[in-house]
Amino acid sequence: MLKISGAAKIYGGQTIFSRFDLTVAQGQFNVLVGPSGCGKSTLFDGLTNVISLDKMALSWKGEALPHLGCHAAYMQQKDLLLPWFSLLDNALLPVKIGNQSLAAMTTMAENLFSRMGLKGYESHRPNEVSGGMRQRCALVRTLMFNRDLILLDEPLSALDAITRRRLQSLLLLLQTEFNKTILMITHDIEEALLLADEVYILSPLPMVITDRFVLDQEKPRKFTDPRLLEIKEKVLAQLQEGAHR
Numbered sequence: 001m002l003k004i005s006g007a008a009k010i011y012g013g014q015t016i017f018s019r020f021d022l023t024v025a026q027g028q029f030n031v032l033v034g035p036s037g038c039g040k041s042t043l044f045d046g047l048t049n050v051i052s053l054d055k056m057a058l059s060w061k062g063e064a065l066p067h068l069g070c071h072a073a074y075m076q077q078k079d080l081l082l083p084w085f086s087l088l089d090n091a092l093l094p095v096k097i098g099n100q101s102l103a104a105m106t107t108m109a110e111n112l113f114s115r116m117g118l119k120g121y122e123s124h125r126p127n128e129v130s131g132g133m134r135q136r137c138a139l140v141r142t143l144m145f146n147r148d149l150i151l152l153d154e155p156l157s158a159l160d161a162i163t164r165r166r167l168q169s170l171l172l173l174l175q176t177e178f179n180k181t182i183l184m185i186t187h188d189i190e191e192a193l194l195l196a197d198e199v200y201i202l203s204p205l206p207m208v209i210t211d212r213f214v215l216d217q218e219k220p221r222k223f224t225d226p227r228l229l230e231i232k233e234k235v236l237a238q239l240q241e242g243a244h245r
C-alpha cells in the first residue's frame, strides 16, 4: 500500500496543499483529476524527490520512506528526453544508471518501441520526431525502470485518439498482467473512468480531495456502459462545483 499523510507545500507564501492524505492499495490503478494549477504535479514531484515538500509522512509496502525515490518510476508532464541521445538511448537511460544487462534491456526496449508504434525511429533524435512520439518514448523509458509503483503525469496528453486508446490498453496491461500499482494524473475524465479503480477529484488551491469514486466495473470498459456515463456526469458536476467555490 502507498500511504501519503499530511503532505504540505508552500510556494512563496501560497499554500499549494497542507495536510494532503492519500492511500492507494497495492495493485490498484488510481487516477487524480483536478483543475489546472491545483498542485497535482507538485505532489508527484514531491513524492519522487524532484522537489522537497515542507512536510510529508510516506510509506510504501509498509516501509516508511522519506520519498519514493528509487521505489517508483515517474513520468513527468514534460518529456525530459535528452536531445543529444537517440530515442532508443533515451529509453535505455535507466539501464545505464542501474546495473541490468544491456542486451536483455535493449530487447525489452525494442519490444516496447514496437508496441508503441515507434519501430523504425530508434535512432532518431527527439527533435526529429513529433511531440506524441517523444511522449511515447518517455513512457517506454518510464517502463524500463521496471518498478512496482508507477506515477504518470498526463502520460497520453499529446496523442491522437487512436494511439491514445492503444496506449490506454497497454497501461491496463501493466496493472492486470504485471501487477503494477499506478497513480496517474489526467484531464481526460473518460480516460480516468475507463482505467481507474478509484478516481479522486481535487479542489483548486489549496489542493484537497473533494470526492472519491470507486469503480468496480470489469476492465476493459466501454463508454457505452450507462453506469460510467452516470459517474462521468457526477465527476463533471464535482469539478464545476470546485471551480465556483
Ligand SMILES: Nc1ncnc2c1ncn2[C@@H]1O[C@H](COP(=O)(O)OP(=O)(O)OP(=O)(O)O)[C@@H](O)[C@H]1O
Pocket (backbone or CB within 6 Å): 011, 012, 016, 034, 035, 036, 037, 038, 039, 040, 041, 042, 043, 077
Ligand atoms: N517552482 C515554483 N515556484 C512557485 N510556484 C510554483 C512552482 N511550481 C509550481 N508552482 C505553482 O504551484 C501551483 C501548482 O502547480 P502544479 O504544476 O503542481 O499544478 P497542476 O495541478 O499540475 O497543473 P496542470 O494540471 O496545469 O499541470 C501553481 O499555482 C503553480 O503556479
